[in-house]
Amino acid sequence: NAGVTQTPKFRVLKTGQSMTLLCAQDMNHEYMYWYRQDPGMGLRLIHYSVGEGTTAKGEVPDGYNVSRLKKQNFLLGLESAAPSQTSVYFCASLSPGATYEQYFGPGTRLTVT
């Protein structure tokens, strides 16, 4: 049981390049989330999904797109990377039960030059 995994762990992009971050969870969770964390700050919600085939915007969705074609995977895309998107990206998943606990992945550190 790997929990939540993220690919890649690190990436450096040039301005204008595109890339996709992959989040995978093996806990059969319905809900999945993408956050970004800038230095010294808390996490901000980018997009989230309440189930396979559905996505919704969070606090800071501009410049990002997402897809949830399979229940276990949640993809975050940057179509044209900008230096302002330099950040650490965290994925999380949740299945409501006794507690409303989000399980986080290890993060992807992205630098856009």
Place this chain on the structure above:
Amino acid sequence: LAKTTQPISMDSYEGQEVNITCSHNNIATNDYITWYQQFPSQGPRFIIQGYKTKVTNEVASLFIPADRKSSTLSLPRVSLSDTAVYYCLVGATPSNDYKLSFGAGTTVTVRA
């Protein structure tokens, strides 16, 4: 999502109890209070969650007064490995798809 206010930083020594108080004056009736812990270069980790009164697990206790406008996370007998950022969050209910809104958190530094 309800806004929370917590101290920016706290210092402690090994073996002491650490209490972090969080204010959430505009908490809604259905909101739960949740605390997460984050170590450098890692994702946040769930510590404890509660709705009212007191909740205790193997890691911490959470005290919530009757008016629910604040809460206190208590970490008993801290060790160096408890040095981390602690986030207080309010909300995360079925009506808002369990979304979390993170503030800057409280940086707890435990010294030997």
